[in-house]
Amino acid sequence: MGENLSKTVAQGRAFMNIIGGEQVEAKSGARMDVVAPSDGLAFGSIPASNEADVDAAVRSARHAYEQGEWGKMAAVDRGRILLRLSMLITENADELAALESRDTGKPIKQGIADIVGCARYFEFYGGAADKIHGDTIPIAGDFLALTLREPHGVVAGIIPWNYPAQILGRVAGAGLAMGNSLVLKPAEDACLSVIRIAELALDAGLPAGAFNVVCGTGKDAGAALSAHPDVDFVTFTGSPLTGTAIQQAAAINNRGVTMELGGKSPQIIFADADLDAALPLVVNAIIQNGGQTCSAGSRVLIEASIYDEFTKRLAEKFSKLVAGPHDADLDLGPLISKKQHALVQGFIDEATQSGTELLAQGTIAGNAPEGGYYCAPVLFGNVEANSSIAQKEVFGPVLAAFSFKDEDEAVMLANNTDFGLVAAIWTRDGARQMRMAKRVRAGQVFVNTYGAGGGIELPFGGFKKSGHGREKGFDGLFHMSATKTVVFKHN
Numbered sequence: 484m485g486e487n488l489s490k491t492v493a494q495g496r497a498f499m500n501i502i503g504g505e506q507v508e509a510k511s512g513a514r515m516d517v518v519a520p521s522d523g524l525a526f527g528s529i530p531a532s533n534e535a536d537v538d539a540a541v542r543s544a545r546h547a548y549e550q551g552e553w554g555k556m557a558a559v560d561r562g563r564i565l566l567r568l569s570m571l572i573t574e575n576a577d578e579l580a581a582l583e584s585r586d587t588g589k590p591i592k593q594g595i596a597d598i599v600g601c602a603r604y605f606e607f608y609g610g611a612a613d614k615i616h617g618d619t620i621p622i623a624g625d626f627l628a629l630t631l632r633e634p635h636g637v638v639a640g641i642i643p644w645n646y647p648a649q650i651l652g653r654v655a656g657a658g659l660a661m662g663n664s665l666v667l668k669p670a671e672d673a674c675l676s677v678i679r680i681a682e683l684a685l686d687a688g689l690p691a692g693a694f695n696v697v698c699g700t701g702k703d704a705g706a707a708l709s710a711h712p713d714v715d716f717v718t719f720t721g722s723p724l725t726g727t728a729i730q731q732a733a734a735i736n737n738r739g740v741t742m743e744l745g746g747k748s749p750q751i752i753f754a755d756a757d758l759d760a761a762l763p764l765v766v767n768a769i770i771q772n773g774g775q776t777c778s779a780g781s782r783v784l785i786e787a788s789i790y791d792e793f794t795k796r797l798a799e800k801f802s803k804l805v806a807g808p809h810d811a812d813l814d815l816g817p818l819i820s821k822k823q824h825a826l827v828q829g830f831i832d833e834a835t836q837s838g839t840e841l842l843a844q845g846t847i848a849g850n851a852p853e854g855g856y857y858c859a860p861v862l863f864g865n866v867e868a869n870s871s872i873a874q875k876e877v878f879g880p881v882l883a884a885f886s887f888k889d890e891d892e893a894v895m896l897a898n899n900t901d902f903g904l905v906a907a908i909w910t911r912d913g914a915r916q917m918r919m920a921k922r923v924r925a926g927q928v929f930v931n932t933y934g935a936g937g938g939i940e941l942p943f944g945g946f947k948k949s950g951h952g953r954e955k956g957f958d959g960l961f962h963m964s965a966t967k968t969v970v971f972k973h974n
């Protein structure tokens with residue numbers, strides 16, 4: 484990618500909502516700045532939408548579903564549109580990755596990986612669209628019973644700022660493949676790739692109204708969308724607190740929800756593990772996207788006999804990590820916002836002031852602009868099991884190390900948080916791999932690897948406060964649809 488593109492992409496552009504296949508301004512005319520986390524400067528703007536805009540988007544989605552071409556379209560044709568969208572995303576990958584990087588601060592290599600992932604979602608779900616079918620059910624008597632898998636209807640998606648393009652891919656890929664129409668509310672801090680991909684969806688032939696995007700704050704646009712009486716289903720990715728608010732809003736209309744609410748995922752290292760293989764993956768699992776990943780491996784649990792050796796090797800790696808501007812493409816970029824920077828710094832300060840052992844800290848690149856939201860990655864050792872950095876989702880580049888004496892203690896520590904999203908187990912002992920995979924409470928368990936929720940094909944979601952429902956893979960299609968049972972009487 485030309486270095487210029489990531490510096491200049493979308494400069495001065497006034498982005499619009501996408502409603503009913505048109506680019507539209509918020510009805511109030513209000514706008515919000517788009518800020519680049521790398522320098523803290525505004526470079527574009529988005530509509531500051533409210534209830535009236537949300538209502539227009541829901542109406543347009545309803546119309547596309549009930550009266551428009553979209554609701555009547557054959558599954559194979561829906562699939563072909565998604566495959567064309569996948570190709571368009573790939574053709575425009577440089578621009579989209581530059582946009583995503585500038586908007587969120589993520590290093591360009593991560594921006595590219597996210598756009599490749601987004602295209603892959605539409606490829607996967609485009610291919611799957613006509614391969615979902617119901618069952619026939621043997622029941623006694625002169626009956627034929629069968630099930631149909633039907634779309635919910637109008638689906639609201641409220642998504643966060645950490646992986647906008649990828650999360651759009653999993654929500655819109657599965658949602659549209661099943662024949663739902665969508666209203667997506669991206670986070671105010673990261674709307675741009677979402678708007679661009681919705682524009683490309685129209686170019687790919689998606690009928691107007693099938694995929695609407697409304698930008699605005701959670702308070703104004705998000706709350707109105709989750710409470711809208713004509714929304715049939717709500718899917719949310721973000722914080723547990725906001726997840727509760729959205730479920731309460733959806734409950735007013737008794738609508739179904741999928742909740743993907745983050746984690747405090749453990750990486751468990753036994754003494755017999757291939758430590759050379761584990762080391763870079765353990766580091767990457769917390770550094771990827773600056774630790775702003777729901778499935779970040781934010782706790783490392785190390786068997787006592789190798790604790791000193793392994794933390795020493797981790798510390799060497801951490802001290803060499805460098806945070807810098809997105810276009811410098813270093814180990815990590817800035818955090819998303821001033822607010823998020825203050826939150827993460829608060830966790831680091833609390834841990835330091837309470838005497839937690841700081842094993843190593845990376846650096847911030849000398850040329851990083853002053854106004855950017857940079858945070859040098861930190862490794863803490865012998866972390867107290869009930870402290871904030873052991874229990875709370877920091878959402879920054881902070882890794883907490885613990886030691887355990889045996890398998891039982893490893894399981895106890897691994898499961899000792901409110902979350903249950905992802906876990907990694909590093910050991911060469913096959914029986915232990917299987918025991919641990921069963922005993923650790925997490926929606927995804929990786930053995931001798933770490934995927935950070937990765938794999939478009941792999942069902943993803945949590946236990947406990949990490950949420951409920953599943954996205955990705957075929958599970959994502961099932962959650963974007965409902966079973967209808969039909970019984971015929973014959974003689």
Ligand code: NAP
Pocket residue numbers: 641642643644645668669670671672699700701702704705706707709720721722723725726728729743744745746776777826876877878
């Ligand atoms: P958040 O509040 O959960 O935001 C996620 C999405 O929900 C955004 O689109 C947000 O809109 C929207 N939203 C906020 N309040 C809402 C409401 N009352 N009704 C409907 N929608 C609403 O997350 P955040 O405040 O940006 O980040 C705080 C913490 O959440 C982070 O520190 C991290 O721990 C966690 N988080 C987790 C994930 C994840 O992938 N699991 C992602 C992001 C954040 P606006 O942002 O436009 O207001």
Ligand code: MG
Pocket residue numbers: 517518519520585586587672673
């Ligand atoms: Mg931004």
